[in-house]
Amino acid sequence: MVTDTAHQPATNGAGSAAGTPDMPGGALSTAETPPDVRMYQMLYSSIVSQLLITAAELGLPDELTGGPRPVGELASATGTHRDSLYRAMRALASTGVFTEVEPGVFGQTPLSETLCSDVNGSMRDVARYVGLPERQRAFAAVTHSVRTGEPSFEHANGAAWWEYFAERPELGTLFNRAMGTMSRRxxxxxxxxxxxxxxxxxxxxxxxxxxxxxxxxxxxxxxxxxxxxxxxxxxxxxxxxxxxxxxxxxxxxxxxxxxxxxxxxxxxxxxxxxxxxxxxxxxxxxxxxxxxxxxxxxxxxxxxxxxxxxxxxxxxxxxxxxxxxxxxxxxxxxxxxxxxxxxxxxxxxxxxxxxxxxxxxxxxx
The missing domain is CATH 3.40.50.150 (Vaccinia Virus protein VP39)
Structure with a gap:
């Protein structure tokens, strides 16, 4: 039997420039960042997740499979507000998701490509599942779980997880597709x-x-x-x-x-x-x-x-x-x-x- 002390942690194969593991918030922080600044960035790291969910919902990576496109074209194709879309894509590009190849023109990166619908190992369904409002409400209320030991999902949505999905087959299908993606991974x-x-x-x-x-x-x-x-x-x-x-x-x-x-x-x-x-x-x-x-x-x-x-x-x-x-x-x-x-x-x-x-x-x- 392997002991806890001998059991070596697996890594996710990514890390910061300083070699720190790429945990949540890691895309915005390095070990050299002053602690208060790093904390500020970590507190804002949820914005990255929200923008990734938005990109997946809008199908933005799919729109770039043919090559870089001006943000105006992307706004027309996705029914979005041009300037707001630019600001969202500029923020994601700063984390390596998309790249601004010239002012106002965005292209694909290996990270954004994982959110395309038809690529092998597509993470689009996972992003859409993570973005479900019911799931988001549960994490907004996670303090309830820490205080009580009970799932905040039921507290926030009025039904237990499995019961909630059983009554909403379309959400259950999305959940199963997302889990299928992770299984294949x-x-x-x-x-x-x-x-x-x-x-x-x-x-x-x-x-x-x-x-x-x-x-x-x-x-x-x-x-x-x-x-x-x-x-x-x-x-x-x-x-x-x-x-x-x-x-x-x-x-x-x-x-x-x-x-x-x-x-x-x-x-x-x-x-x-x-x-x-x-x-x-x-x-x-x-x-x-x-x-x-x-x-x-x-x-x-x-x-x-x-x-x-x-x-x-x-x-x-x-x-x-x-x-x-x-x-x-x-x-x-x-x-x-x-x-x-x-x-x-x-x-x-x-x-x-x-x-x-x-x-x-x-x-x-």
Whole structure:
């Protein structure tokens, strides 16, 4: 078992000129900035996020796929106010999103390109999901969560997260697309970190739209799989596996993993799901997996595992998302270990990936 002190934090591959990790606010600050000035810039860093959401909603990066364009043309194409659009794009260009190639003429950058609709790994749906007014209201009220320990989403919107999205299918679809984007982002790293060779039957617990199971099945033609998620997600998952050409080997099943999971898998996967739940429900999910798996089976959990102490890690901010929206949490290894043990599982190994996501490998006790 790796200890907290030995577990090295993954980095996001970016940083300031001084080598400090690029955490929220990092685009505007460096280690050499005086503390009061740096604090002032960090307090204003949310403006960057809001402008990115605006750019995604308006489809500005898509408008620049053919090359740089004058801001007047962009305003006409997006139905926006010319001078206001210029001011917004000028601000984003100062952070590396867009570039002002000449006065009033803007072009694409590698950062702005990630918000295009059709590029591989597009972050546009993620930006639109982050910008949902209901989600924004929850973070505006996060003080409520810090004071009470209860999700500010329910406090601000009058309904719990899952109930709210279940009653609004269009928002649920956007959420699933955004999570699918993030799943695809980490899939290749996970597949490079864990060898699925020899797996006969995989069960993806809370597998969402089925991107991970579909990619694993593509790489391993002898493997069969089941993707388990809520019944309303099943049609979206079926479409994903159909497009991937593996519908004959990947079945999509509706169900509740807090009640039971399909039996017969020699490998179970929980990807970006365990952190959504409090300790009691997370243990219940793990226990259901343990009951369903064979004595020689294994469980792979894909999640963020931040280090203890002051070491920077994106998971420490993702944990605040859990605090505001749900009853879950991002857990350190020390917090994860008792959950696995209570469920009858032994957490054997944690493997870092180039992103903040880690691969946890557990087996029956």
């Amino acid at each position: 980490v899939n290749s790293e996970v597949l490079d970190t864990y060898d699925f060779t020899g797996v006969r039957h995989l069960v993806d617990v809370g597998g969402g739209q089925g991107h991970l199971a579909a990619e694993i099945a593509q790489r391993h033609p002898d493997l069969t799989a089941v993707v388990l998620d809520l019944p309303r997600v099943v049609p979206e998952a079926e479409e994903v596996v159909r497009r991937a050409g593996v519908a004959d080997r990947v079945r999509c099943a509706g169900g509740d993993f807090l009640e039971a999971v399909p039996e017969g898998g020699d490998l179970y996967v929980i990807s970006w799901t365990l952190h959504d739940w409090n300790d009691e429900d997370a243990t219940r999910m793990l226990s259901n997996v343990r009951r369903a798996m064979a004595p020689d089976g294994a469980l792979v959990v894909i999640d963020e595992v931040p280090p203890a102490g002051d070491s920077p890690h994106f998971g420490k901010f993702e944990d605040i998302v859990m605090l505001a929206l749900l009853h879950g949490r991002i857990r350190t290894e020390r917090e994860l270990d008792p959950l696995f043990r209570t469920a009858g599982l032994r957490l054997d190994e944690i493997r870092d990936t180039p992103s903040p996501t880690s691969v946890l490998i557990a087996r029956p006790e």
